[in-house]
Amino acid sequence: MRLHAKIAMAAGGLALLGTSLLVTAPAQAQGNPACYAKSGHLYCGNKAGVSLWRYPRYSDVTKDVVDRLKSNPSYFQCYVSGQKHGGGNSIWYKTYGDVNGRSGYLAAENIFTWKDPFPGVSHC
Structure with a gap:
């Protein structure tokens, strides 16, 4: 099983994985x-x-x-x-x-x- 598939299962599903990997700019810079x-x-x-x-x-x-x-x-x-x-x-x-x-x-x-x-x- 690939690593990203294991992470998806550990995170409770692919939809959660997608949102958990979002990266945003620091609040002070926005x-x-x-x-x-x-x-x-x-x-x-x-x-x-x-x-x-x-x-x-x-x-x-x-x-x-x-x-x-x-x-x-x-x-x-x-x-x-x-x-x-x-x-x-x-x-x-x-x-x-x-x-x-x-x-x-x-x-x-x-x-x-x-x-x-x-x-x-x-x-x-």
Whole structure:
């Protein structure tokens, strides 16, 4: 008996097998524009309403949050290595905030890239 037939029987039938093998894009990437690099900069979808940090690390909110990023998608100037974050790496992207235009860093976990650092983006 072939492997896929065994799987179908174990899953309770062929109809169930068909639905159990569907693969979808991550929820964070659905409905957002594709990321691309141009002239060393990143243009990509991101979580909106997030804080930009003075340094590439999470620290004191009262003195180290410099602005907020409200736009989606957004422009990111370059990347640096900083504190490891919930995205499983230590890549942070530098950009400009939407409230007062100050530059700051956003952890890659908030940007819908498929790889960090994103290919073609310059190191700061």
